[in-house]
Amino acid sequence: METKELTFQEVLDTEEWLLHYCIKQLHIFKNKDEFYQVGLIGLWEAYKRFDPSRGVTFRTFAYRTVRGKMLTLLLKAKKYEDRQATLTDAMVELTEDPNPDFPLEIETILLYCEGLTETQKKWVILYFVEGRGQKEIASIEQVGQETVKSWRRYALQKIRKNIESMK
Structure with a gap:
């Protein structure tokens, strides 16, 4: 042809x-x-x-x-x-995070929360991890905004001291 x-x-x-x-x-x-x-x-x-x-x-x-x-x-x-690496189901189970919403953030942040009261720790988690505002935290915890402000003030003071002592 x-x-x-x-x-x-x-x-x-x-x-x-x-x-x-x-x-x-x-x-x-x-x-x-x-x-x-x-x-x-x-x-x-x-x-x-x-x-x-x-x-x-x-x-x-x-x-x-x-x-x-x-x-x-x-x-x-x-x-x-x-x-290319393929993930098997067994590998996924091994690497699965038990707290998928906030993987290592909570653990890392709580390292700096030594000496904080439970309410101050709640404020740290709600504010830094979950990204909630002062009004929202007051509503969730059913307290006034002034109370949340004081949690914030004292929590930040203690966290700053903890950071200084870690240096």
Whole structure:
């Protein structure tokens, strides 16, 4: 077949089976559309580069080109798969945080809360960890805003002392 006399669409119409044949021969079952697309690109390159003076039929040349493109993609996919770590269910269980809402924040903040009263610690957690405001904290704890202000003032004083003593 002289490919320069035919358009690519005509070549595709007669040689499309080659793409499906290569996919089946290489046992490709995932991402078939992607491999089909790569096969189309290979067929296009074969159409553009084919030289009948080399003594090879177009079909043979196209088969080698299409199969080579698909093998290259398979190799890249395999390398990618090998380099990617996949999490198994057991790994997820091992890495799962028992307190997912506030992972290590509470533990870290409470290190600085040595010597604070329970209400002052509540204020620290509600304010710094949960991001609640003074009015909200007063509403949650059912106290006045002035009481929350005093928790804040004394808590911050004690936290500053704790930080200074850690240096």
